[in-house]
Amino acid sequence: MENTEYDVIIVGSGIAGCVMAKTLTQAGKKVLLLEAGLSAGINLDKNGNFYNYVDYLNTYYKANAKVPNSPYPNIKDAPSPNVLDIQATPSVDKGYYVQEGELPFASDFLRGPGGTTLHWLGSTPRMLPNDFQMKTNYNVAVDWPITYNELVPYYEMAELEIGVAGDASVQPNANEYTKGYEFPMKKIPQSYLDQKFMALVDKVNKGEHPVQIDKKKVTIGLTSTPQGRNAVPNEKYPYIDVMWNAEQQKLVMTKHMYWSGKDRAFKELDKKEKYQYLPVGAVWDPNTGQRCEGNASCVPICPVQAKYNALKSLAKADESKLTIKTQSVASKVLHNGEKTQITGVVYKTYAFGDDAIEYKEVIATAKIYVLAANAIENAKILLASEAANSSKQVGCNLMDHLCLLTWGLLPEKGYPFRGPGSTTNISSFRDTDTRKDHSAWICPVDNWGWGWPKFSPGSDVQDAVKEKKFGKELRNHLSDVLPRQLLLHYECEQLPNKDNRVSIKDEYRDALGNHRPVIKYNVSDYEIKAFAAAKAINDQLFKAAGIKDFTKYGEKDENGKFKNPDIVTPPRSKEIYNFWGAGHIVGTHRMGKDADKSVVDKNLCTWDHNNLYLVGCGNMPTLGTSNPTLTMLALTFKAAEAILKKI
Amino acid sequence: MEANNKNTKTFLQISVHLTGYDEMDLLGTGMLESYYDVVIHENNLHLVSEFLTTSEKILGDLPNINDKIRQQLIDDVKFNSLTSNIIMMWYMGTWNGNVVSPQSYIQGLVWKAADTHPPGAKQPGYGSWENPPITIHPPVAVKPAAKAETLTTV
Numbered sequence: 001m002e003n004t005e006y007d008v009i010i011v012g013s014g015i016a017g018c019v020m021a022k023t024l025t026q027a028g029k030k031v032l033l034l035e036a037g038l039s040a041g042i043n044l045d046k047n048g049n050f051y052n053y054v055d056y057l058n059t060y061y062k063a064n065a066k067v068p069n070s071p072y073p074n075i076k077d078a079p080s081p082n083v084l085d086i087q088a089t090p091s092v093d094k095g096y097y098v099q100e101g102e103l104p105f106a107s108d109f110l111r112g113p114g115g116t117t118l119h120w121l122g123s124t125p126r127m128l129p130n131d132f133q134m135k136t137n138y139n140v141a142v143d144w145p146i147t148y149n150e151l152v153p154y155y156e157m158a159e160l161e162i163g164v165a166g167d168a169s170v171q172p173n174a175n176e177y178t179k180g181y182e183f184p185m186k187k188i189p190q191s192y193l194d195q196k197f198m199a200l201v202d203k204v205n206k207g208e209h210p211v212q213i214d215k216k217k218v219t220i221g222l223t224s225t226p227q228g229r230n231a232v233p234n235e236k237y238p239y240i241d242v243m244w245n246a247e248q249q250k251l252v253m254t255k256h257m258y259w260s261g262k263d264r265a266f267k268e269l270d271k272k273e274k275y276q277y278l279p280v281g282a283v284w285d286p287n288t289g290q291r292c293e294g295n296a297s298c299v300p301i302c303p304v305q306a307k308y309n310a311l312k313s314l315a316k317a318d319e320s321k322l323t324i325k326t327q328s329v330a331s332k333v334l335h336n337g338e339k340t341q342i343t344g345v346v347y348k349t350y351a352f353g354d355d356a357i358e359y360k361e362v363i364a365t366a367k368i369y370v371l372a373a374n375a376i377e378n379a380k381i382l383l384a385s386e387a388a389n390s391s392k393q394v395g396c397n398l399m400d401h402l403c404l405l406t407w408g409l410l411p412e413k414g415y416p417f418r419g420p421g422s423t424t425n426i427s428s429f430r431d432t433d434t435r436k437d438h439s440a441w442i443c444p445v446d447n448w449g450w451g452w453p454k455f456s457p458g459s460d461v462q463d464a465v466k467e468k469k470f471g472k473e474l475r476n477h478l479s480d481v482l483p484r485q486l487l488l489h490y491e492c493e494q495l496p497n498k499d500n501r502v503s504i505k506d507e508y509r510d511a512l513g514n515h516r517p518v519i520k521y522n523v524s525d526y527e528i529k530a531f532a533a534a535k536a537i538n539d540q541l542f543k544a545a546g547i548k549d550f551t552k553y554g555e556k557d558e559n560g561k562f563k564n565p566d567i568v569t570p571p572r573s574k575e576i577y578n579f580w581g582a583g584h585i586v587g588t589h590r591m592g593k594d595a596d597k598s599v600v601d602k603n604l605c606t607w608d609h610n611n612l613y614l615v616g617c618g619n620m621p622t623l624g625t626s627n628p629t630l631t632m633l634a635l636t637f638k639a640a641e642a643i644l645k646k647i
Numbered sequence: 648m649e650a651n652n653k654n655t656k657t658f659l660q661i662s663v664h665l666t667g668y669d670e671m672d673l674l675g676t677g678m679l680e681s682y683y684d685v686v687i688h689e690n691n692l693h694l695v696s697e698f699l700t701t702s703e704k705i706l707g708d709l710p711n712i713n714d715k716i717r718q719q720l721i722d723d724v725k726f727n728s729l730t731s732n733i734i735m736m737w738y739m740g741t742w743n744g745n746v747v748s749p750q751s752y753i754q755g756l757v758w759k760a761a762d763t764h765p766p767g768a769k770q771p772g773y774g775s776w777e778n779p780p781i782t783i784h785p786p787v788a789v790k791p792a793a794k795a796e797t798l799t800t801v
Contacts, residue, residue, distance in 0.1 A: 060767060061749035064741070189777035231773075294775045297767035304770075417763040419776025447776065448766070457757045461738045465731050468721050471713060474734070475667030475760055482761035 006032040006323070006366035007647055009345050011330040011381070013042060014115020015629060016615035016636045017372035018310040018317075019161055023251070023640040025321035026259055026266075027244035029647065032323045032364055033314075034347050036078035036373075037112030039326040044315065050284035053305075056118075060301050065455075068119040068583065069110055071301045076511040077350040078329050081108040083581070088565040098508045101500070101520035103566050107400050107581030109374050113326065116374070116583070117309040117629070119300040121421045122228040123444070124164050124630040126155055128173050128431050131624030134495075138435040140526065141495045141622050145593040145602040152178060154634035157242045157253060159226075160184060161633060162308045163280055166226025172427050184239075184277045185231040187224050188292065191447050193414035194424040197486065198222050200410075200545040209544045211537055220541065221428035225444065228308035228629075229292045229420060230279035237277045240269070242637065244644050251641045264318050283311050296448065298421050327352060328362070331514050332385040333369055335609060342369045342387070342612045348512050359512065368611050368643055372636075375618035376517050379502045379588040382599075384515055388606035388614075393599050394589055395503050397496035399623050401582035402439075402523060404490040404531050405453045406538045408547040413483035416449040417457070423447060426488075429537075430625040439492040439530035442625040449485035450550075452580065453564075457482050486547060489580070490534040492527055493623050496587055523579070528568055531577040553578040584628050589618040591635075603642035604635060615639050654699050655683050661702035664712055665720075665730065666737045668756055673737070676754035678747075682733075685742050690729060698726055 007029040010017045021033050035042060043049045060071035067083050074080050085095025086106045092098045099105065109116045129148035134141040156178065165185035168177050190198075201220050204210060210217045239253040243266055255275075257266045269275060282288040282305035289304035298307050305312070327350050334344040344363045351358040371378045379395040382388050426443035434440070450456035457478070464477055494500075500522060504515035542549045554576040555563045564578045592598025595607035604619055606612045615636045617628045624631075659679055663670055673679060686695055698720075705715040720730045736742055738760070740751030753768040762780040764771055771780075 057767065058749045061752045062746050064744055064746055066766075189774045191776045192779050195777075291773040293770040293772055295767050295770040296764070296776075301767060303767055413762075413779075415762055415780050417758070417761055417766070418771070418780065423776075449761075457761055458739055458741075461735065461757050465734050468717070470665050470667075470716065470721060470730075470734055472667040475756075478738075478757065478760040479762070482757075 006030050006364070008032075008368045008370060008643065009034065009364055009366040010370045010372055011345065012036075012115065012371070012373035012377070012616075013113050013310065013314060013324070014372060014374060014616070015117045015310040015313070015633055017115070017370070018314040019633060019636050020370055020372060020615060020640055021322055022313045022317040023242065023244070023637070024643065025318035026316075027644050028318075028321065029644070030321050031317075032325065032366065034328045034330050034345070034364075035113055035324065035326045036329040037075060037326065038073055038352060041113035042311070042314070042324060042326055044319070046284045053284065056301055057303055060297070066300065068108055068300045072110055072112055072118060075111070075352070077327075077348075078111045078512070079510050079516075080111045083108050086565065088561065092508070096510075096516055098505070098516050098518040099521070100518060102522040105398065105400070105519045105521040105581065106566050107583045107585050109376065109583070109585060111374070111377070114309045114311045120307075120583070120629060121299050121627070122307045123422060123627045124159070124162060124166070124226050124228050125171070125425075125442070125626045127624040127626045127631050129176055130431050131622060131626070134435070134622050140436065142592065142597075144621050145591055145598075148176065151631070151634050151638070152176075154637045155630065156181070156239075157251065157637045158630050158633035160239050160242060160253065161313060161637075162228040162630065163230065164226050164228055164630075165231035167224055168226075170223055171226065172223065172430055182234050182236045183226060184234055184237045185279065186234050188227055188229060188231050188420060188423055190224050190423045191419045193416050193418075193447055193486070194222075194445055196410060196412060196414040197445055198424065200547070201541070204541060204544040207544065209540075211540045211544070213533070213537070218537070219428065220426055220537075222424050222445070223427040225423055225425050227420065227423075229298070229302070230281075230290055230306040231292065233277045233279060235276055238275075239277075240275060241266070244641075249645050251637060251644075259316060261316065264320055279306075280308075280312050281305065283315050292420060294419055296418055296420070325349075329512055329514060330371075330373065330381055331512075332381065333371075333387050333612060334363070335385070335387055338390055338608055340609065342609045345369055348514070350512060367647055368613065370613045370615060370639070370643070372615045375585045375588045375616055376502050378614055378616055378618050380504055380515055380517055382589065383502075383504045388589070388599055388608045388612060390608050391596050391599060393498070393597065396498040396501045397587035397590055397621075398500045398502055398519070398521060398585070399494040399496060399587040401491035401584045401623065401625075402494055402527055402531075402579040403582050404492060404534050404577060404579050405487065406490070406535070406542070406549070406551045407450045407453060407485065407487045408542050408549045408551065409481065409484045410486050411484075411546040414486065415483045416447055416485050416487075417451075417482070419447050421447055429534075434533065437526070437529060438533055439494065439527050440625050441490045441492045441530060441534055443488050443490045443534070446487035446489060448487070449482060450487055452487060452489070456485060488538065490530075490538070491582055491625060492530040492534065492579075493625055495524065495526055496590065496622060497522075497524060502588055523568060528573045528577070531568070531579065532574060535575070535577070582627075584617070584623065586617040586620045586623050586628050589614050590621040591619045592621060604639035605642060613639050613643060655679065657699050657703050657706070658683050658686065660706050662733065662737060664706075664716055665734050666756060668737075668759075672756070672759070676737075676756070678740075678751055678754050681747065681751065682736055685736065685747055686729075686733065689742055694725070694729065698729055701726070
């Protein structure tokens with residue numbers, strides 16, 4: 001047992017954990033942050049940090065398959081899932097997940113300092129007001145215990161923290177933003193490919209063969225995507241920091257106060273100084289990464305850290321109040337039964353390097369405990385602790401966006417493989433009446449060719465060489481085909497289902513003796529219907545726009561196995577569909593207004609233990625059609641405020 | 648040393664015709680020696696030596712070079728996989744699917760062919776993606792510079 005008494009112990013240094021640590025320490029609270037991954041990744045010394053990051057980058061260059069986790073170490077004592085390990089179920093012997101469901105769960109996350117924000121794409125659309133009331137509006141799933149309007153102040157904090165670049169005025173439901181609201185930075189320029197595609201869509205919308213649903217014309221609407229990467233600062237943006245106001249007992253966005261790292265205090269801005277938002281650069285050098293430089297590798301790594309990652313927030317914490325312990329894997333929270341307080345957190349440490357194996361088990365104590373370890377890890381810790389589960393909902397309702405990918409060749413060159421992963425999305429199907437019958441979707445236009453489904457451009461070269469192309473013929477072929485590649489992905493909303501779940505079994509453990517997640521996963525008719533509806537729209541659009549369709553589902557490898565095992569076939573569906581994971585892992589410890597149907601209340605405090613808070617995407621009762629990180633961070637600010645009120 | 652240089656040169660010249668890129672492009676990758684080493688170390692030396700001899704002969708018949716390459720390197724069972732691997736290495740920086748080195752990934756010709764840059768390197772700068780890529784046309788012959796002036800310090 002450690003002697004130090006902390007105000008708060010946070011498990012996990014991803015975005016939720018780091019922003020929690022920053023907010024609480026700046027408010028004067030003493031925090032212990034436990035991180036399962038390697039110490040090198042959290043090096044707050046600038047040189048050490050830089051060299052570690054360069055090592056990630058070189059690992060990425062050298063990786064044969066440049067998948068989301070390819071730059072980062074996979075530790076046997078705190079393993080991460082890898083998309084390369086996904087195979088048809090049942091699957092117990094490959095990778096971190098034990099998959100016992102009908103279909104494999106195909107999304108990964110990263111256990112290590114900075115968490116999955118190291119490889120996230122950075123898209124930050126808000127959820128739409130109706131997304132919070134699916135039961136009331138569409139008679140499916142559940143309502144959230146809070147409304148969109150209640151979350152708006154926290155959305156604004158999250159957009160400041162991440163540093164969102166975007167045009168608020170063109171977003172769906174822009175009228176539901178605070179009047180005159182602007183993002184911290186101007187929108188990231190939409191790609192040349194987007195412009196070509198938008199022109200084609202515009203022609204289809206206005207032409208003789210517009211896209212139809214049930215013989216009724218539909219207009220396909222596109223929007224620039226707000227995103228957490230550095231762009232031109234918006235001179236109209238007024239906010240500087242998020243600060244705990246003890247008098248008002250709430251978090252406020254400051255216009256005149258700023259956090260001074262040197263003084264470890266909020267200071268008044270010099271009256272003569274005109275404030276302008278300043279992009280947050282790389283952790284090792286504030287002048288690096290002031291703008292997105294077009295590396296086109298946001299997933300898995302932004303070489304200049306122009307894309308937000310959680311370590312940027314951690315760097316702003318009050319170091320004098322913060323203790324960070326790395327290579328410290330939380331395995332359990334301690335309690336004396338239902339409806340009692342949490343009395344400690346058990347974590348195991350491991351040494352790394354020179355094959356030294358040295359494990360230690362430690363108990364740390366605090367007034368408040370916060371699990372910020374990711375939706376799957378939080379559920380695992382709670383299940384192993386037999387904590388917070390009087391509702392029996394822990395681990396249930398695992399959700400993801402089901403990505404139906406479609407790909408084709410544009411009639412003219414759009415020059416993909418350039419710029420951020422996506423800068424524009426089809427937004428007009430995010431909230432329509434059809435949500436009674438099937439999933440809504442958002443459809444990002446991808447800037448990186450057919451890389452996701454086909455491993456382009458490598459596969460294009462390989463195929464051409466197999467066809468015996470060489471020399472000028474090969475070069476001209478690639479120069480013709482690659483710049484015309486178009487990829488869309490229809491991200492369909494998955495509904496909560498108690499049978500889609502994370503559980504633990506004693507026979508499946510990692511090197512430290514912690515449980516591996518056992519996953520049961522499937523898709524429902526509600527989602528399969530959305531595949532058919534989205535594909536019908538896609539096919540009409542491709543045809544009318546002169547985009548040559550190359551989409552193919554159900555392809556098999558040389559052993560006769562489906563290349564992508566996430567597949568639905570007749571009779572479950574009319575046609576064969578493949579879908580891909582979005583990396584949006586959500587729902588495993590949902591919030592709600594009833595203690596018997598949810599794990600946490602609307603302040604993210606567990607119903608069962610009034611000093612245990614959960615943060616992360618596991619809290620989300622439904623997913624909507626937004627990338628979840630922004631909403632999750634808004635909830636994290638809400639939780640931080642509730643904790644500060646309590647202590 | 649002499650022989651090695653000669654072989655590297657043959658490897659370079661046949662690579663020009665296998666990839667469709669000229670000598671300056673290939674030399675500009677800075678990968679020639681590394682790739683030649685890979686060819687030597689990953690294959691039967693006798694096969695490589697035969698490949699280079701055949702290549703040298705083929706290079707002596709420039710007017711028919713594409714036909715000769717097809718017949719004697721691509722369609723020939725003995726050389727087919729070696730030849731394919733060499734093309735893949737120049738385009739993708741890989742040998743049998745394995746990335747040769749961080750630099751080889753960055754220097755892959757495929758990015759040039761697609762009018763772009765390798766993801767994560769040689770970044771073109773903020774907002775560049777909004778416009779079509781800048782195409783670098785083949786260099787035009789320039790007159791050799793006049794005799795360089797000697798810089799003197801005072």
